[in-house]
Amino acid sequence: MSSARQQLLNLITDPDAAYDQPAAALRPLQLQAAQELFEQRATQIPLVKRRADDAAITRIRSFDDLVPLLFAHTVYKSYPASFFEQGRWDRMLAWLDTLSVADVKNVDVSGVRNVDDWLERLWAAGHAVIATSGTTGKCSFLNHTMVDREMKSRHARYSVGWPFARANADRPVFWLGPIKGRQSSVEAAIANAQNWGRPGATYALSQEPLLISEVSEMAAMRNKMVKGTATPDEIAAFESKGAQKGERMRASLREFAAKIFEHRHEPIFLSGLWAQHMLIIERARELGIGDGEFHPQSVVSAGGGLKGVSLPDDYQQRVDRFYGPVLRFAAYGMTEMAQTLPRCEAGRYHIPPGLIVLPLDAPGEQLVKPEHANGQPVEARFAFLDLLYEGRWGGLITGDKVRIDFADRCACGRHGPTLLDNISRYTQPGQDDHIGCAGTIDAYIRGAVA
Known part of the structure; x- marks a missing residue:
């Protein structure tokens, strides 16, 4: 792991300081960490390289450069339903491989009876793949390394319950x-x-x-x-x-x-x-x-x-x-994000230094910036680059509608920006979430699997 990433992630061991960092002070180190991570993942995950080539991005000079590299949240359940329904576990491995740092294609799936067997084979081979609930009809599958699991547990040790x-x-x-x-x-x-x-x-x-x-x-x-x-x-x-x-x-x-x-x-x-x-x-x-x-x-x-x-x-x-x-206590988080945003005494969610929050417009194409806010909290689609992951690319556009306050100080006295406690979804269950990059990403994956 790069020095800039490690430095940002290690700040969580003093949570009172970690959740009270001026955004301007963190920005240079976050950009350095994002560049170092991009250099690694572009050579390890062809989909990241393809997104960068399409957008002519060779270096992360600003947070705007990260936006075209973010995956739509639907990507982790973009496998053809027939693979899952027909027990094509070798094809499911080929799909998962397109989103993973490590090669998973050679995991032994002979005799696998169902998805639970498939997951156990992956874990036995050192790939800590977890599934979401699949309440919408399709589970997401997200690959982790064993170090990812340890780092997530460490983050939870310092963030869950903070500041109480x-x-x-x-x-x-x-x-x-x-x-x-x-x-x-x-x-x-x-x-x-x-x-x-x-x-x-x-x-x-x-x-x-x-x-x-x-x-x-x-x-x-x-x-x-x-x-x-x-x-x-x-x-x-x-x-x-x-x-x-x-x-x-x-x-x-x-x-x-x-x-x-x-x-x-x-x-x-x-x-x-x-x-x-x-x-x-x-x-x-x-x-x-x-x-x-x-x-x-x-x-x-x-x-x-x-x-x-x-x-x-x-x-x-x-x-x-x-x-x-x-x-x-309360916190804002999701399965796809290793680091959570705990809620302070004033009811605002605070951002850990190792998570680069990228608030976007509704289509998920442009950054929403402080100058768009006119000094007031502004609506945005929540997106992020999670610097913790080693098993996959940590950049994602979610389906969550948030209100972000770019003010330098929260009402609790700590530095901002913060998220308000009124988070909702852009779509209702069963509806399609129209994110600008989703179609092209799905097409890349279908081509790679084919």
Whole structure:
């Protein structure tokens, strides 16, 4: 790893300083790091070289030069659906190879039965490929090196909980989900358990591996239902299976809650979905446990999990009252990004030095700059170059609509720029996100695989 990249990434070990760096002071080092990374990846990933050649970019002199080199977020699920559906795992390797630094084409896939077997073969060969949830019907697959995993865990150790608490491997950790599998949420669970968990005191709701094949089957069925191609028998079987699984998870969570309550008077780390927290409250009431009985230095995270769930309008307020004045951290991140933006006391997301944030216009073609803002937060499409990755190119245009404040100071007193806490998507689930570079990138990949 280059000296400039390493220098920027190492700043995270002092998070109070890392998240309070003047943008102007970081810019020269970030440009140097981007140039060094570009030189490496252009020789390792032909798609990066092709993008550079098309845009006549030979050197990164400004952040504008990075924009044509960014991949659309859809690129990591751009494989032909037939490869996945027909079990063409050798062809899936050829596709993944177009997006990876290391050669993955020679991984042994003989006898592979499904996507979970395929992922395990990759991991056995040293390629730490993780999958996203695939709730839109198609999973993304992202290659990492083992060093990438270590660096991501290190970043989480210093960023998760900032600025309210610091991970010190000294408290019980409760994760309201599976902690095994090759999926992005599992990776987060493992990192938090390592960073926050007292030895022998990590508790997960499920020890069963999260299987990507099952997630994909569910997503495919949901898509068929939306399109109206699912038969009544298929729908009935799907809903019955979902109801049975839901009841099993509900029963497990009620039992799991008892373990949480045993530790409520000491600092704990607890992470789950809003609906799960509401079930915990329901169980607490049955046991006579009231509001505000948790240790104030406990770290509690809640979010997501609202699809198909009926909750009262004041569910967030109820959860807040139940746990009381605990530490409620939040961060902005995604599977494709190794480094997260934690939220400060003023409700703004702060940018780590090793992440070059590149706010773009809606088509994803031009940088949105401070002079466009007129001193006010401005809407932009979130894009970035993550300097951490060794396994793939870290430049991506996302589907997220953000408001960025270029002010030199946040209301918390630290340096900016910052993102406001009102992030949304440019499109709804099932809709196509029209990013300018997406079509040409997909064409490159199809040609390379062919």
